[in-house]
Structure formats: structure tokens, C-alpha cells
Amino acid sequence: MKWNEAVLSxxxxxxxxxxxxxxxxxxxxxxxxxxxxxxxxxxxxxVKESVRxxxxxxxxxxxxxxxxxxxxxxxxxxxKETQLIFGNGSDENIQIISRSLLGAGKNTxxxxxxxxxxxxNATLEGAEIREVPHIDGAHDLExxxxxxxxxxxxxxxxxxxxxxxxxISEQDLLSFIEKVPEDVLIVLDExxxxxxxxxxxPRTNQWINKYKNLIILRTFSKIYGLASFRVGxxxxxxDIIQKLD
Ligand SMILES: Cc1ncc(COP(=O)(O)O)c(C=O)c1O
Numbered sequence: 001m002k003w004n005e006a007v008l009s010x011x012x013x014x015x016x017x018x019x020x021x022x023x024x025x026x027x028x029x030x031x032x033x034x035x036x037x038x039x040x041x042x043x044x045x046x047v048k049e050s051v052r053x054x055x056x057x058x059x060x061x062x063x064x065x066x067x068x069x070x071x072x073x074x075x076x077x078x079x080k081e082t083q084l085i086f087g088n089g090s091d092e093n094i095q096i097i098s099r100s101l102l103g104a105g106k107n108t109x110x111x112x113x114x115x116x117x118x119x120x121n122a123t124l125e126g127a128e129i130r131e132v133p134h135i136d137g138a139h140d141l142e143x144x145x146x147x148x149x150x151x152x153x154x155x156x157x158x159x160x161x162x163x164x165x166x167x168i169s170e171q172d173l174l175s176f177i178e179k180v181p182e183d184v185l186i187v188l189d190e191x192x193x194x195x196x197x198x199x200x201x202p203r204t205n206q207w208i209n210k211y212k213n214l215i216i217l218r219t220f221s222k223i224y225g226l227a228s229f230r231v232g233x234x235x236x237x238x239d240i241i242q243k244l245d
Contacts, residue, residue, distance in 0.1 A: 006124050037162065037192075039225030047226065073233055077205045082238045085245060090191055090219045090232035095121050096244050097215065101153045101185055102127035109147055110156040111139045113164060115189060118156040127153070137164030141176045148184060155180060158189040160196055170202035177211055185240070188216045194223035205235060212237045 019031040032040065066086040074081040087093035098121035102108055107128035110118045122129050128151075132143040139157060148155065157176075160167040168176075173188075180186055188204060204216055215236035221227035234244075 004124075006126055010120065010123060036227070037222060038227050039222060041225060043225035047224075069231070069233075077235060079205055079208065079235050080238070083208060083235055083241060085234040085236070085241050087232050087234070088230040089221060089227075090189065090217045091117055092230075093217055093232050093234050093244075094118065094187075094189075097154065097185070097187060098122060098125050098127075100244055105151065106153045107149070107151050108154045108156070109144050109152055111144070111158070111161065113137075113161075114139075114156065114158045115162045115191075118158075118187075122154075134161075134164060134166075136166075137161070138166040139168060141168070141172060145176065145179055148180065152181075152184050154185045154187060156187050156189065158191070160192045162191065167196050167198065167201050169198075169200040171200065173202055173204075177207075177214065180213070182213050184213060186211070186214050188214060190216055191219045191222055193218065208235050208237055212239065215240055 016033075016035045017025070019033050022028065022031050022033075069086060070081045070084055073084055077084075085093060085096070087096060094117045098118075102122055102125035104126040107130050108118070108122045109130045109132065110122075112131040112133045119129055119131075130147045130152075132140050132147060134140060135143075139159070139161065144155065157168060157173075159173070177186060190204070193201070204214075208214055208216065215234050217232065217234050219233075220229060220231040234241075236244075
């Protein structure tokens with residue numbers, strides 16, 4: 001069959017063993033699974049109660065505009081409803097961005113040793129991947145700037161970074177964004193922002209009003225312990241959101 005070459009270059013996903021399998025295999029009683037960064041405390045009791053009391057009909061398609069969620073997230077983040085996009089987890093938002101901006105003849109810049117989905121999606125879209133090694137687990141922002149050229153369409157930053165845990169300070173991030181050409185989309189993956197307590201960790205919600213080439217990705221999977229719900233959202237200028245939608 002006529003498979004895309006990019007698909008053939010990828011290995012199929014090998015899911016990790018479940019905690020029950022590992023317990024049985026090694027005769028262990030207690031396992032702490034770290035591989036997927038799932039929340040070990042689970043989700044709020046309020047979620048469980050809400051699901052138990054739900055009268056939602058499974059025969060009905062979900063609201064594609066995610067109206068109620070959109071209203072709540074807009075209120076929570078202080079941005080306009082039209083500055084939000086929702087996806088099946090950040091995974092889908094990464095895929096939507098990649099499908100919309102990457103392709104043959106374009107390149108994309110990311111750190112070596114960051115969330116694997118950036119590379120995975122770029123490979124599928126046939127874009128050249130420019131990886132810049134970390135310095136002590138932190139993004140080498142100067143190095144990343146150096147490899148951006150006219151063919152670069154997306155730059156990926158993960159802060160705090162999966163898997164190294166290092167974050168980008170407000171000053172460093174602002175200075176980086178100011179230097180990236182305005183026609184290059186900067187994806188700021190903040191899947192773990194709620195865990196960052198350092199004073200110089202930036203709170204970026206309002207930055208989308210100033211930087212028209214910035215999209216911030218967040219997820220309900222981590223801090224809220226709702227990975228199985230598959231809900232992620234992005235904040236960006238209305239023009240970016242409209243195009244991605
Ligand atoms: C940095 C980062 N971004 C995105 C995701 C995907 O999150 P979601 O469950 O919302 O698809 C993960 C999950 O491990 C992650 O570590």
C-alpha cells in the first residue's frame with residue numbers, strides 16, 4: 001500500500017506496563033508510576049459527584065464550541081472567549097498546530113529532550129526538525145534563536161520542561177519572544193505551569209494581547225488529575241485561534 005514515508009519512519013507506540021502488571025511481574029506491593037506524569041492524588045471529589053449526577057445523553061454529539069467550558073476558562077484566565085481553542089488534550093492542540101503550520105520545505109525548532117509529541121507531529125507533516133540540546137536540562141534559548149531562519153514556522157518551548165523540570169524565567173522568555181520573527185509561531189507548552197512556584201516563573205495569560213505570534217497550551221490532565229477526560233486548551237490572539245479552528 002502507498003503509506004506516507006513519514007509514517008513508515010515512525011515506530012508504533014509501545015504503551016508502558018500498567019501498575020498491576022509491574023506489581024505482578026516483580027512481586028511488588030507498592031508502585032509509583034512516573035512515566036506519564038499522571039496526578040497521583042487523582043481528581044477532585046466534585047468531579048466524581050458531577051459525573052455521577054450527569055444526565056448527559058451519550059447519543060448526542062458534544063458541543064464543538066465547548067460553550068460552557070469556554071465561558072469558565074475565559075473567566076479563569078482573564079482572556080476573551082474568542083482567544084481560546086479547545087482540543088482532546090494538549091496532544092490534539094499540538095497536532096492541530098502542526099497540521100496547520102508545518103509541512104515539506106518548512107522547519108521547526110525545539111529542544112532535544114522535550115515532550116515527544118512536537119517531534120512526532122513534525123515528522124508526520126514532513127517538516128525539518130531542528131533540535132537544540134539542553135544546557136543542564138534547560139532550553140538553550142540563544143542556540144534556538146540561532147537556528148531560526150526564513151523557513152522556520154514553529155518554535156516549541158516547554159516550561160517547566162518535560163522531562164527535565166527546568167523552567168524559563170520571565171526575563172529570559174520575554175527576551176526570547178522579542179527576538180523571534182513575528183511570522184514564526186511560538187508555542188509555549190505550560191502543561192505543568194500550576195506546579196511552578198518560583199517568583200520569576202512568568203504568568204503569561206495577558207501576553208497574547210501583545211505578542212500576536214504566541215500560543216500558550218494548558219491541560220486539565222495534570223494538576224486537575226483529569227487525564228482520561230482529554231481536555232486541553234490554548235490561549236492566543238483571535239487571528240491564530242480563527243485559523244486553527
Ligand atoms: C509537556 C506536555 N505537554 C502536553 C502533554 C499532553 O497533555 P494532554 O493530556 O493534555 O494531551 C503532556 C503529557 O504528558 C506533557 O508532558
